[in-house]
Amino acid sequence: MNYPNGKKQSFRTSGKNSQEPAFGNRGMTLEEDINDTNEHYLVMNKAVIHKKPTPVQIVKVDYPKRSAATIKEAYFKQASTTDYNGIYKGKYIDFEAKETKNKTSFPLSNLHDHQVKHMKQVNEHGGISFLIVRFSLLNETFLLPSMKLFSYWESQYNGGRKSIPYSDIKEAGHLIPFKFQAKVDYLDVLDQLYF
C-alpha cells in the first residue's frame, strides 16, 4: 500500500510488531483531535504540549543539487518514550494516546514496556503521566492516570489478563469532555485531579 505523493499523512509505529496495521483511521482521528487540542491550548497560552515526531531510522538519503534532501530508505522505529509531553501550570506532563475498536476492553498490546517504564520514571521525578484511551465505537475517551495502569501492566506477566476491561477504565479513569475547541480536553481532567 502506497500513499499518494504529497499527501500529508501521519504515521505511527505500531504495537510490538511493526507489521501490524497501526496506521488506520482510528489512530489518526484521536491523534488529530489531540493535536488540535494542543494547538488550542498553545494559542490560548494555557499549556505547551507537543506530539513528538514519529521515530524513524534513516538509512539512505539523496542530496540532489538543486532541491531538498530526499530520504530514500527509512524504517519506523519503536518509540522509547510516550508520544506527548510538555508543561502545564509549571508541571511536566507526559502521556500516550491510543484508540481501540474493542468495545469491552483495552488490549495492553497497544503499549510497550519502554513506554510504561518511562511513565514510572516521570512520576518518580514529580511529573504527571497518564494514558488517553479512546473506545472509538463507543465514542468515549478516558484519561487513565498511569498509577492505575501499572497494576494491570504488571499482572499480565503474572498470569493476569492482557487487557483492561472497559468497566474498569470507566471506574478508575475519567471521561474526557469533548469541547468544540478542545476536542480532547484532558487539562480539564488534570485540573480536577492534580491542580
Next chain:
Amino acid sequence: MNYPNGKKQSFRTSGKNSQEPAFGNRGMTLEEDINDTNEHYLVMNKAVIHKKPTPVQIVKVDYPKRSAATIKEAYFKQASTTDYNGIYKGKYIDFEAKETKNKTSFPLSNLHDHQVKHMKQVNEHGGISFLIVRFSLLNETFLLPSMKLFSYWESQYNGGRKSIPYSDIKEAGHLIPFKFQAKVDYLDVLDQLYF
C-alpha cells in the same frame, strides 16, 4: 551522497536552508555527547530527558508482505520546538543544542523563530529553557539561559548583529564541565543556577 545501508546515522535538519550541510561530524558529536549524558542521567535516576526524533514528512511507504514497512520517500521537516526536553527535580527542562566551527561568535542562523518562541512559552509556564552551544574548535561547551538569548534574537531584526560574540557567551553563559560519564554535564550548571 548516500549513506551505506544499515549504518546507524543521526540526521539533523539544518538551519534555514535544508540544503546546508548540517550532518557533519560537529553536529553529531555534540548530539552524541548529550545523548550519552542523558542516558547516564537516566541510569542514575537523576533526570528523565530525551532527544525528540528528527521530524520527517513521510510521503511514500511500501508494505512488503513478509517484512517491515519501508519508507521510500520522505523529507526533513523544520522542527517546531527544541530538540530536547524532560524533567529534572520536578521541573520541566527544555533546550536546543548547536555546534559551531566559528571561533569568535555563534551565528543566530543556527536557530529558528519557532524554537525561540517555544523557549519563551516554556519560561512563561514555569519551565527552564536554555541553549547549549559548543565551539568545537575551541573545545568549549556553554549553557546559555534562554533569557540571555532573547535580546540577541530580537536585536538582529532591528539592525543588530546576526551572531552572539564568543566573549558575550563566555560572560553571560556558563561553561559546562566535561565529565567522563556525563560528557556535557548541564545539570551541574542548572544546579548552580536554579536549584
